[in-house]
Amino acid sequence: MAEPKENVLMEKIVSLCKRRGFVYQSSEIYGGINGFWDYGPLGAELKRNVKDLWWREMVRLRDDVVGLEATIIMARQIWEASGHTKTFSDPMCDCLLTKKRFRADQIEAQSGIAYFYGGAVDESGAAHNVPYSVLVPAGKPPESARKTATQFYELRGIKVKSLEGERSEKAEQTTRYNPENGSLLSEARPFNLMLQTYVGPIQSEENIAYLRPETAQAIFAQFKNVLETSRQKVPFGIAQMGKAFRNEVTPRNFIFRSREFEQMELEFFIKPDEAIEAMTGTVATPGEGHPGEPQPDWGWQMWHKYWVEERIRFYEGIGLPRTTLEEYWQKPEELAHYARATVDILFKFPFGTQELEGIAARSDFDLSQHERFSGKAMGVFDEEVRTAWGKLDEEKKKALWQRYYDARFKYLTKSGVAPVHAEKDAKEDADGLAKGQYIPHVIEPSAGVDRLILALLANAFAEINEPDSKGKNETRVVMRFHPRVAPIKAAVLPLLKNKPELVAKADAIFKDLRQHMMAFYDDAGSIGRRYARQDEAGTPFCITVDFETLEGVKEINPETGEAVSNPEKKDTVTIRYRGNTDADNGKQERIAISELREWLLARIR
Numbered sequence: 001m002a003e004p005k006e007n008v009l010m011e012k013i014v015s016l017c018k019r020r021g022f023v024y025q026s027s028e029i030y031g032g033i034n035g036f037w038d039y040g041p042l043g044a045e046l047k048r049n050v051k052d053l054w055w056r057e058m059v060r061l062r063d064d065v066v067g068l069e070a071t072i073i074m075a076r077q078i079w080e081a082s083g084h085t086k087t088f089s090d091p092m093c094d095c096l097l098t099k100k101r102f103r104a105d106q107i108e109a110q111s112g113i114a115y116f117y118g119g120a121v122d123e124s125g126a127a128h129n130v131p132y133s134v135l136v137p138a139g140k141p142p143e144s145a146r147k148t149a150t151q152f153y154e155l156r157g158i159k160v161k162s163l164e165g166e167r168s169e170k171a172e173q174t175t176r177y178n179p180e181n182g183s184l185l186s187e188a189r190p191f192n193l194m195l196q197t198y199v200g201p202i203q204s205e206e207n208i209a210y211l212r213p214e215t216a217q218a219i220f221a222q223f224k225n226v227l228e229t230s231r232q233k234v235p236f237g238i239a240q241m242g243k244a245f246r247n248e249v250t251p252r253n254f255i256f257r258s259r260e261f262e263q264m265e266l267e268f269f270i271k272p273d274e275a276i277e278a279m280t281g282t283v284a285t286p287g288e289g290h291p292g293e294p295q296p297d298w299g300w301q302m303w304h305k306y307w308v309e310e311r312i313r314f315y316e317g318i319g320l321p322r323t324t325l326e327e328y329w330q331k332p333e334e335l336a337h338y339a340r341a342t343v344d345i346l347f348k349f350p351f352g353t354q355e356l357e358g359i360a361a362r363s364d365f366d367l368s369q370h371e372r373f374s375g376k377a378m379g380v381f382d383e384e385v386r387t388a389w390g391k392l393d394e395e396k397k398k399a400l401w402q403r404y405y406d407a408r409f410k411y412l413t414k415s416g417v418a419p420v421h422a423e424k425d426a427k428e429d430a431d432g433l434a435k436g437q438y439i440p441h442v443i444e445p446s447a448g449v450d451r452l453i454l455a456l457l458a459n460a461f462a463e464i465n466e467p468d469s470k471g472k473n474e475t476r477v478v479m480r481f482h483p484r485v486a487p488i489k490a491a492v493l494p495l496l497k498n499k500p501e502l503v504a505k506a507d508a509i510f511k512d513l514r515q516h517m518m519a520f521y522d523d524a525g526s527i528g529r530r531y532a533r534q535d536e537a538g539t540p541f542c543i544t545v546d547f548e549t550l551e552g553v554k555e556i557n558p559e560t561g562e563a564v565s566n567p568e569k570k571d572t573v574t575i576r577y578r579g580n581t582d583a584d585n586g587k588q589e590r591i592a593i594s595e596l597r598e599w600l601l602a603r604i605r
């Protein structure tokens with residue numbers, strides 16, 4: 001099996017996606033729009049499968065998670081409380097020559113000779129003092145720097161007679177220059193990534209609204225409603241999936257980083273560690289591997305580890321082997337200010353190993369913020385904690401009270417509350433814990449649908465070399481999706497399209513299967529071409545209706561050595577399985593039509 005090179009592989013994937021209808025560029029007929037992608041017929045099915053599997057695993061099969069479907073536009077205060085209005089930004093700078101915009105933290109460091117200019121004198125002899133600088137590779141003549149500088153001044157309307165104050169300096173590993181042309185870049189400034197619109201007929205400051213940059217915040221904002229209407233109690237989770245929008249400075253790598261995308265997020269609410277300790281005497285600490293079924297003595301670290309392992313298990317279950325994934329535990333200096341720990345699940349994309357999903361332990365930051373900003377209580381009352389607290393000895397009570405107080409005081413002061421008020425509020429919070437009241441902490445597994453689609457596409461992509469119908473070797477694409485995610489589960493292929501009995505049989509099978517799964521009927525072209533088309537679409541099962549289906553499977557008569565149809569073995573079909581491992585690739589099996597549906601359902605669930 002050929003192993004395509006990495007960057008070439010991305011090109012092949014993008015081209016297959018367009019050719020077969022997985023993903024198209026948005027607004028392509030008008031030249032496209034950067035950072036936006038549309039899913040075609042196969043892509044839409046693939047995406048639906050991914051989302052359905054996530055929802056099934058995270059919500060339907062669990063007793064402790066419920067769903068939410070909130071709006072994309074929400075009250076503006078939500079983004080003030082969450083910190084997005086102030087801090088959800090990327091550092092950006094512009095090329096002073098071409099105006100091209102760069103993410104300051106993604107500029108490649110370069111070395112060379114930097115030429116500095118104080119300004120330029122125009123043809124009338126007037127001096128224009130506008131400092132500028134150009135980086136050229138060591139050994140390149142100063143003329144190239146002068147040429148760029150002249151262009152820079154002329155773009156500002158100065159008819160350059162001479163450049164002023166040229167001096168040069170060696171520059172090592174600098175990110176201050178445009179790697180494409182050597183021009184100086186502007187200073188980096190924060191650029192807010194939220195996409196903005198107006199709600200109502202007047203485009204005024206007070207009518208500004210944002211398209212949500214993550215689905216998570218609605219979960220926090222609706223926490224109390226869900227708690228009161230779902231009969232859940234902490235620990236429990238609220239899951240949501242849907243569109244999110246970010247005005248990414250550099251959308252790139254196909255659907256990996258786009259401006260409109262989908263997220264699948266779970267906010268799993270847990271008791272603070274002090275409450276766990278009050279109830280069970282200790283807080284369990286994680287070891288290696290999956291920690292198993294949730295236990296009453298689990299604090300945030302165990303829950304965090306549990307969700308990391310559960311999410312990896314999910315990816316394995318849809319065909320991404322553990323060997324394609326990596327866990328990256330963020331270093332303390334990389335953590336968001338509210339996070340106690342964050343694990344990124346990375347996937348080996350063709351362009352490098354990058355984040356597929358983040359799993360953050362967010363403490364009680366989010367609900368606390370919404371409590372402060374909305375003035376509505378976000379805490380819960382927990383009878384078990386109150387009862388357990390009543391049974392503690394005084395020393396333990398004091399120690400746990402103090403720890404909870406310290407944590408609350410730290411959060412409040414970090415959030416800008418004056419220390420005198422923070423002291424009073426933290427004291428009230430710690431007294432509240434003793435009565436069974438607390439603000440739940442949160443573990444957040446947050447995945448991107450589109451990134452997962454790209455990971456599945458990259459993982460499924462394979463090229464095989466096989467002789468075609470004329471015996472000539474040809475290279476063609478086989479998408480080896482796991483049957484659970486494959487866009488089309490089964491293709492029904494009558495051997496010949498001009499044999500009414502074959503067609504009627506195939507049609508009946510197709511009409512039955514499509515009630516239960518995404519099935520496809522294809523009678524055009526040779527059987528080999530039809531298999532090849534389904535290989536590109538990633539269809540795991542091809543069902544061929546042939547003469548043996550009508551007349552019975554051919555068996556060798558031991559006496560004559562002739563192959564004769566056994567009428568008792570009528571109504572069978574050939575299933576060709578294009579699996580996601582070498583072992584099951586291209587396997588064929590003969591199966592009774594009466595068993596077909598169940599046979600397939602057992603393999604696609």
Ligand code: GAP
Pocket residue numbers: 213214215216246248255256257258259261262263265355356357358444446447448449450451
């Ligand atoms: N609520 C937490 C949150 O939104 P994030 O790391 O910013 O965290 C979570 O985003 C996931 O959303 C990422 O792991 C990624 O899969 C996906 N994602 C984020 N930005 C994206 C973009 N511009 N394009 C596609 N997917 C994106």
